[in-house]
Amino acid sequence: MRSVGIRGLTAALLAVMVTSAAGALDLFVRSPRDGQVVFGEIDVEVEVLSAAPLVEITVSLDGEPTARLIAEPYRARINVGQDNRAHTFEITATNTDGETVTRRIVTGAIAVNDEVDLELQQLYVTVTHSGASVLDLDAAAFEVEDDNHRQTLVTFERGDVPLTAVLLVDSSHSMQGEALKSALAGAQAFVTSMAELDQAKVIVFSDRLLAATPFTGEPAAVSEGLAGVAASGGTAVHDHLYLALKELDGRQGRQVIVLLSDGIDGESVLDMVDVAWKAGRSPSLIYWIRPSSPNRTDTHYSIWRNAETSQRELDRLEHLVKTSGGRIREIEHIGQAPEAFREILRELREQYVLGYYPSLNRNDGAWHDVRVKVRAPGVRVRTRGGYVDDEL
Amino acid sequence: MEVDGVSLLDALPTDESDEMSQPQRLRLELHVYAMTPDHQLAGSWSHRIRLPISELREPLAAGGVRFAGHLELPTGDFELRLLALEPKSQRFALRHLDLTVPASLTPPLFPDADTWIQVREPGAAPPTGIPAIDRPAALPVLRAGQTHLLWFHNTNPEAIPRSARWLPVSEADAIAAADTVSAQALEALCELESQTLAASEDRLRSRTWMKSGQERVIEQLAATEPESLIPLLALHVAAHDRYVKQPGSDPFLPGSSRERSLMLAEVYTRQAPRAVGRSLAASALAEVGVAIDRAGLWIASRRMLEESLTLDPDQASTLLYLAYWHQRRAATDDAVPLLRQLLAVAPQSLQGKLRLAHGLAQQGQTSEADRLLRQVLHQGGSDWMLTIAYQELARLLLAQQRDDEAVSLLAGAVAHLPSQQRLRIQLAYALDRVGKGHRGSEIVTALPADRGRPSPRNLYSQRPQTAGNDGRQALQRRAMARLPLLTQALDQTKGSR
Incomplete structure (x- = not known):
């Protein structure tokens, strides 16, 4: 452990420092600032000035111990939740001379005079021309209709909006050996290629949850979380797709699910209509990497679903993927999984993000059809087909 | 059990007024x-007596x-725990005894107790009316007091060198060597059939x-020795099992064994429709039916199972297995009547109730399904099984928009079975x-991974674990019932020498 020398601090920093009683230990909170409005995960970042080596820095949030920092950089990621309210941070530094100093930061809340129940609808739009992404459109090129009513765009972004993804890897018995290795390599390729603020969680499932990583941006954490997993058992796609949607509930940023599976569900307790119920209330984009199968046209059935129901469930899954704004990426063999994962990530980087407040917000649990038109010749547009407007 | 009288009298109160x-x-x-x-209770009884x-x-x-x-x-090793208690004084005596139930006393209709001994009444004549025939066949018959077990008739010189082949077993070894004898019979049949095909x-x-x-x-046995059709059926069942498992067997042989098994069962039923024999034949056919289902011969399997139920419609394990056979093919309408029949003969069958509820x-037919699941x-x-009962009941409730009831049910289920992942997802x-x-979200956050065991819904999709076991146990019980006759016959034969 080492102290930070005074020479390393700028004059501006010194100007706002508060000197401790002994004068040999001080700290400065770079983030968050007093009065700043904070939601979700934020970084708490601290600079320290100490003559003696530092022992620790503790961070409490609203009276609860939350983090302990013992080495540079003195930074911790803390989730403050989504409530619009002030939070109190107390940050205490202690050095080997027994000196301590505490700083208190009180964040702010958005002043609300009248609460309006309006849900910002965000649409993630992929625009292509002859298979290539079209990346030079501006807001004026887009026209959004919600239940056939034209909407006013209030936000427009292009390119790299941070994403939070769940990568669902079907690892039933048929994926034993090299197939599972390729599938996991695909998930790993996705995480490795993510941008700095992106996060992903990998879920490996069969008829049960076989392994899951935390949400992370670190490829090493994925390797560690999936070590030793082996393919076995049947398949429960619906249940784990629902789990992925649930994992993304309330998460910040663009929500994405990538499913790698043939989609044939043998043993789920939930039906696709249940998953669709949830997906209609979620902004998640669902992508489906589907290995081609020589038996694709075969009739599938299980003890739980007859052939007719199984086919209907597969059709519903296809429909769900398309309605979410994602797509089905066919691969000829499982060895192409890494490239498919990377391709999907590239596509996500090239999306437009349109935001609007629906003019006919009803909160009645009904489905709203959404259509996006682009004023450009020969382009293809893909985005979610609609949403359910009730609150979960 | 014997309890010492003096110590019992000591336990009596001495109150004269009483x-x-x-x-x-x-x-x-x-x-x-x-x-x-492994400390499972295999059997027990309790009696209260007053003297x-x-x-x-x-x-x-x-x-x-x-x-x-x-x-x-059943066959195996047991520890007998015997307790005598005088309730008034609470004095008791406890003894532990080791007990072995030998396999050699059970018939060979199941692979794990590969023995069948056919006994004639003392003094009965050896089989008559079995002429030498010009095609190979196997006829396993053990006569008490004789030293020969198997007769193979064959006059086709290309098939095996001799027209009759004898596998000796001494009288004294008759019971002790029964396992070996049966294995020899199987060996001989398989060898004979293979040689015949290669001839x-x-x-x-x-x-x-x-x-x-x-x-x-x-046909000849049916006319003269109908009871011997049963061990012969058992022999063909065992041969089928061997052919299926043995790489390189002539592909004709498993099918031939199945056909002979079916024919034996049918002929036996026609000629000697005794209840015990029909049941034994039915169990043997069910064994073959399950075995060939595992081997992927599904249609033949169904035929065997149906034939088995024709012989003995009350076999719970066969009813369950055939219902499962249909369920696995999503043929609910075929499975439901079988499951109703199963519950008629085995009203407490949990799998029967669960599978019937699922089918209904x-x-x-949601109200009956609801009732069965709650049972x-x-x-x-x-x-x-409980997990699936909770899941299916919750599905029924949710389908009827009884969401609050489903939440209560599933919350109780998660409390009862906290390690079941998909109860949590459904909740x-x-x-x-x-x-x-x-x-x-709190309930599914950090859902624990489970790499060790199949999920309940996967287990439900697998073949019923009890298939064949019930039949075996029933056969073993019936074999035990025949034991006194066997012992008596052997004793008398020995005594007459």
Whole structure:
């Protein structure tokens, strides 16, 4: 452990420092600032000035111990939740001379005079021309209709909006050996290629949850979380797709699910209509990497679903993927999984993000059809087909 | 069980007034438990007896109480725990005894007790009317007092070198060597059939020889020795098992074994429709049916299972297996009547109730399905069956928009079976439906991974574990019932020499 020398601090920093009683230990909170409005995960970042080596820095949030920092950089990621309210941070530094100093930061809340129940609808739009992404459109090129009513765009972004993804890897018995290795390599390729603020969680499932990583941006954490997993058992796609949607509930940023599976569900307790119920209330984009199968046209059935129901469930899954704004990426063999994962990530980087407040917000649990038109010749547009407007 | 009389009398109260007011009785509780080596209870009985002391004091003091009970146990090792308790004084005696139920006393209709001994009444003549035939066949017959077990008739010089082949077993070894004898019989049959097929370059001709020869023997036995059809059936069942497992077997042989098994069962039923024999034949066919289902011969499997039920419609394990066979093919309408039949003969069958409820729910008969699922939950059972009962009941409730009831049910299920991942996922879904999504998120957050065991719904999709076991146990019990006759016959034969 080492102290930070005074020479390393700028004059501006010194100007706002508060000197401790002994004068040999001080700290400065770079983030968050007093009065700043904070939601979700934020970084708490601290600079320290100490003559003696530092022992620790503790961070409490609203009276609860939350983090302990013992080495540079003195930074911790803390989730403050989504409530619009002030939070109190107390940050205490202690050095080997027994000196301590505490700083208190009180964040702010958005002043609300009248609460309006309006849900910002965000649409993630992929625009292509002859298979290539079209990346030079501006807001004026887009026209959004919600239940056939034209909407006013209030936000427009292009390119790299941070994403939070769940990568669902079907690892039933048929994926034993090299197939599972390729599938996991695909998930790993996705995480490795993510941008700095992106996060992903990998879920490996069969008829049960076989392994899951935390949400992370670190490829090493994925390797560690999936070590030793082996393919076995049947398949429960619906249940784990629902789990992925649930994992993304309330998460910040663009929500994405990538499913790698043939989609044939043998043993789920939930039906696709249940998953669709949830997906209609979620902004998640669902992508489906589907290995081609020589038996694709075969009739599938299980003890739980007859052939007719199984086919209907597969059709519903296809429909769900398309309605979410994602797509089905066919691969000829499982060895192409890494490239498919990377391709999907590239596509996500090239999306437009349109935001609007629906003019006919009803909160009645009904489905709203959404259509996006682009004023450009020969382009293809893909985005979610609609949403359910009730609150979960 | 024998209990010493003096010590029993010591336990009696000495209060004279009590003796004057009412006849004095000695109460005694006797309990026996048979435990398997892995501490499972294999059988038990308990009896409470009352003895009038005024009448029996003297003989009791001179001897004691001797009680003969009956336990039906399968082949294997057991620890018998015997407890005698005098409830008034709470004095008791406990003894542990080791007991081995030998395999050699059970018939060979199942692979793990590969023995069958056919006994004639003392002095009965050896089989007559079995002429030498010109096609190979096997006829396993053990006569008490004789030194020969198997007769193979064959006059086709290309098939095996001799027209008759004898596998000797001495009288003294008859029971002890029964396992070996049966294995020898199987070996001999398989060798004979293989040699017969290989005897001619014209494979079709060889097969025809074998088929017609065996059929003739079966018909002849049916006329003269109908009871011997059962061990012969068992032999073909065992041969089928061997052919399926043995790489390189002539592909004709498993099918031939199945056909002979079916024919034997049909002929036996026609010629000697005794209840015990029909049941044995039915169990043997069910064994083959399950085995060939595992081998992927599904249509033949169904035929065997249906034939088995024709012979004995009350076989619970076969009813369950055939219902499963249909369920696996999503043929609910075929499975449901079988499951109703199963519950008629085995009203407590948990799998029967669970599978019937599932089938009824698929047919839209939700109220009966609801009732059966609640019975399963009330009756209790293994975790996987309870999990499915909870899941299916919750599905019914959710389908009827009874979301709050589903939440209550599933919350109780998660509390009862906290390690079942997908009960948690279903509860999260139900909570979403009632607007408590945040609570659902807490329930599925950090859902523990489970790499070790199949999920309940996967187990439900697998073949019933009990298939064949019930039949085996029933056969073993029936074999035990025949044991006194066998022992008597052997003793008398020995004594007559």
